[in-house]
Structures are given as structure tokens and as C-alpha cells.
Amino acid sequence: MTTQMNSPVNADGVISLELTENDRYAVRRLTTALxxxxxxxxxxTEWVRQAMELSCELPLRLREALRRFRRHPGAEAVLLVRGLPVDEDDLPPTPSVPGSVERxxxxxAAALALTSLQLGDITAFRQEKGGALVQNVVPVPGQEDFQGNAGSTTLTMHVENAFHTHRPDYVALLCLRNDHENVAGLRTASVRTALALLSPETRRVLSEPRFVTDAPPSFGDSTPSAKPSAVLNGCPDDPDIVVDFHATQPQDEAxxxxxxxxxxxxxxVRRTFVLRTGDLAIVDNRLALHGRTAFRPRYDGRDRWLQRTYVHLDPRRTRPYREADGNVLS
Ligand SMILES: O=C(O)CCC(=O)C(=O)O
Ligand SMILES: [Fe+2]
Structure with a gap:
């Protein structure tokens, strides 16, 4: 059936879609307009609105893949879209300043926004990178060991902004260039595949409010500690997961x-994706954790460069925290 061919589940359980030359051309027409x-x-507001309207003109197979992924994220809870129109030769040097964003x-950035906007609404947090909607994930000199996207050491597996009630439903990461040695990998791990490896007792404990998750370093130090909450939530046979192995503290021995x-x-069960230029990985942040393998930056303008958006599915749920019905949560 064509629908299955459009976004096949690979042998490794990851849903992926390779854009054709025609698809790329169609996306480029939209990015040009933006x-x-x-x-x-x-x-x-105007640019986001225009991008949302134009996202309805993305190639049908991409829109189908996104719609299907929203309802059926698969065992790995990752959608890989390959071949978006990013030409490495056209890129400026990789930024290396702290807090880098695309203004x-x-x-x-337009390809990322267009794709994200067919999944839901792009959002950002006021306290993180000034609330910019498209953020650069780049290594920063002196921050090699930082547990955040400016680092280049192994980045511990986490649910994005696990501490936050309104953490994103999806994290979308578009690769502009990978590291020099092509070893940096986005890692993902899905609760759907891990669940069978856990005993009933372990699942029970993880479903109780016995864990405290602090804000990640990217939020600064001003955020108060959260109340204890559960790591596994919702349907016991297919739970959501909320945990950050750098920021979550179990509250007792069990x-x-x-x-x-x-x-x-x-x-x-974790997977590693060595992303290439034009590859977009969309992680369902309710079901999968992500992290990154280590790499060696050179700070020569050719370092690894991803762009990131957060996506929320239901803007009404965050309306009290978004000024003027905009895209930034505070
Ligand atoms: O560098 C990566 O592959 C992922 C970084 C990350 O966790 C993020 O940007 O949210
Ligand atoms: Fe992350």
C-alpha cells in the first residue's frame, strides 16, 4: 500500500521518510517564500503565521508521515525525515557563541519550522535562550563538559524539560552539518521498547510520586525544585515517561x-542516529528520551550544527502561560 511505502518502519523499528528530488524542490519553494x-x-507572529499557512503546502507524503506519526509514533517514537533542502556549501560558519539562536x-530554519508546524505549534520557553523559536545546537568553547546542547561530552539521556508541566510534546532536531569525524550521534530510547525489560515491581515504583526532577542547566538556577512525581504515567501497558538522568533524583531506596x-x-534499547545534512529527527517527548554521544569540536566554523524546535499539540493547554497568544511560554 502506498501509505506504508511513504513512511516505512525500518527493520530497526524507526519510522523514516526519504524525500525525493521533487519533494525537496517543493519544500524549497516554500522556504524561498519564507x-x-x-x-x-x-x-x-507574522512569520510564524505565514509559515503555518505555507506548511499546508508541504509535499503530501511528508504531511501524511507527520499525521501518521502523531497518532502512531511506533515502538521507537522517532520519525526520521531525510533529504530536507539543506545545502552544506551554502551554510555560513557554524556559530560558536553561547545561547546561539536563529533570529x-x-x-x-524555514524547513524546520514548516515541518514542525504540520505536527503542531512551535514553542519556546522564555527562560531558555531568550524564548527563541529556532535554537542552534552547537558546541561552545569552554563548555565541553556542559550537560546541555552547548557541550560536546556525552549528553545524558533525558526527556526534554522533564521538570516542566508544559514540556514539549515533540523535539525536532534538524542536522545542518555533523562533526568533523562524523561520530556525533543523537541517541534516543523509547519507553515502549524498554517496558518489557522491567519487572512489575519496578514499573509499580516508577509509577508512584517518588522522584524529583530539577530544571536543566539551560534554564539557569532560578527555577524552584519540583514536587515528587512519577516517572511512568498514564496507561500501565503503554505509559508516558518523564525522566532526566541528569536532573531526576529518586527519593528513597526502592x-x-x-x-x-x-x-x-x-x-x-537505545538507538544512535548519526545525522547527515538535511536529516530531521522528530522525537516524541512523551515516549522517548534523547541524548548525544561525545565528539571533538574544533571551533573552526565547521563544527556540528543542529537546529531545534519544540512542538506542542494543544495550544489551549498552555494559553495562560503564553502572552498575547504568542509562541513563548513563561
Ligand atoms: O545534540 C544533540 O544531538 C541533542 C541535544 C539535545 O538534547 C537538545 O538539543 O535537546
Ligand atoms: Fe535535549
Whole structure:
């Protein structure tokens, strides 16, 4: 059936879609429309609205894949879209400043926004990178060991902004260029595949409010500690997961044992994606954790560069926290 061919589940359980030359051409037509005004601002209401309208004109097979992924995220809870129109030769040097974001529309930022906007609404948090909607994930000199996207050491597996009630439903990561040695990999691990490796007792403990998750370093130090909450939530046979192995603290011994068992199970099922230029990985942040393998930056303008958006499915749920019905949560 054509629908299955459009976004097949690979042998490794990951749903992926390879764009054709025609698809790429169609996406490029839309990114061109979104990048013609050099003074436009990605974070403006007008640009986001235009991008949302144009996202309805994305190639049908891409829209189908996104719609299907929304309802059926698969065992790995990752959708890989390959071949978006990013030309490495056209890219400026990889930024290397702290807090790097894209303010003005570029082809990759527009492609990322268009795709994200067919999944849901793009959002950002005021306290993180100034609330910019398209954020650069780049290594920063001196921050090699930082547990955040400016680092280049192994990035511990986490649900994005696990501490936050309104954490994103999806994290979308578009690769502009990979590292020099092509070893940096996005890692993902799905609770759907890990669950079978956990004992009923471990699942029970993980489903109780016995874990505290702090804000990640990207939020600064001002955020108060959260109340204890559960790591597994919702349907016991197909739960959502909320955990950050850098920021979550089990509150008692049995919780610590369950936490360790979960970490081991997730490690056994994790996947590594060495993304290429034009590859977009969309992670369902309710079901999968993500992290990154280590790499060696050179700070020569050719370092690894991803662009990231967060996607929320239901803007009404966050309306009290979004000023003027905009895209930034505070
Ligand atoms: O560098 C990566 O592949 C992932 C970084 C990350 O966790 C993020 O940007 O949310
Ligand atoms: Fe992350």
C-alpha cells in the first residue's frame, strides 16, 4: 500500500521518510517564500503565521508521515525525515557563541519550522535562550563538559524539560552539518521498547510520586525544585515517561533501585542516529528520551550544527502561560 511505502518502519523499528528530488524542490519553494525578506523575524507572529499557512503546502507524503506519526509514533517514537533542502556549501560558519539562536529566517530554519508546524505549534520557553523559536545546537568553547546542547561530552539521556508541566510534546532536531569525524550521534530510547525489560515491581515504583526532577542547566538556577512525581504515567501497558538522568533524583531506596533498572533497560534499547545534512529527527517527548554521544569540536566554523524546535499539540493547554497568544511560554 502506498501509505506504508511513504513512511516505512525500518527493520530497526524507526519510522523514516526519504524525500525525493521533487519533494525537496517543493519544500524549497516554500522556504524561498519564507526567506525573501531579510529583515523578517522568525519570532514574529507574522512569520510564524505565514509559515503555518505555507506548511499546508508541504509535499503530501511528508504531511501524511507527520499525521501518521502523531497518532502512531511506533515502538521507537522517532520519525526520521531525510533529504530536507539543506545545502552544506551554502551554510555560513557554524556559530560558536553561547545561547546561539536563529533570529532571521534561513532555508534550514524555514524547513524546520514548516515541518514542525504540520505536527503542531512551535514553542519556546522564555527562560531558555531568550524564548527563541529556532535554537542552534552547537558546541561552545569552554563548555565541553556542559550537560546541555552547548557541550560536546556525552549528553545524558533525558526527556526534554522533564521538570516542566508544559514540556514539549515533540523535539525536532534538524542536522545542518555533523562533526568533523562524523561520530556525533543523537541517541534516543523509547519507553515502549524498554517496558518489557522491567519487572512489575519496578514499573509499580516508577509509577508512584517518588522522584524529583530539577530544571536543566539551560534554564539557569532560578527555577524552584519540583514536587515528587512519577516517572511512568498514564496507561500501565503503554505509559508516558518523564525522566532526566541528569536532573531526576529518586527519593528513597526502592525508588533508586527502580531508577537504576530503568536506566539499564533504556540503555539496552537505545538507538544512535548519526545525522547527515538535511536529516530531521522528530522525537516524541512523551515516549522517548534523547541524548548525544561525545565528539571533538574544533571551533573552526565547521563544527556540528543542529537546529531545534519544540512542538506542542494543544495550544489551549498552555494559553495562560503564553502572552498575547504568542509562541513563548513563561
Ligand atoms: O545534540 C544533540 O544531538 C541533542 C541535544 C539535545 O538534547 C537538545 O538539543 O535537546
Ligand atoms: Fe535535549
Amino acid at each position: 526567506t525573501t525578506n531579510p529583515l523578517a523575524l522568525i519570532d514574529s 532571521h529566517p534561513t532555508t534550514p 525508588a533508586a533501585a527502580a531508577f537504576r533498572a530503568l536506566g539499564e533497560a533504556l540503555e539496552r
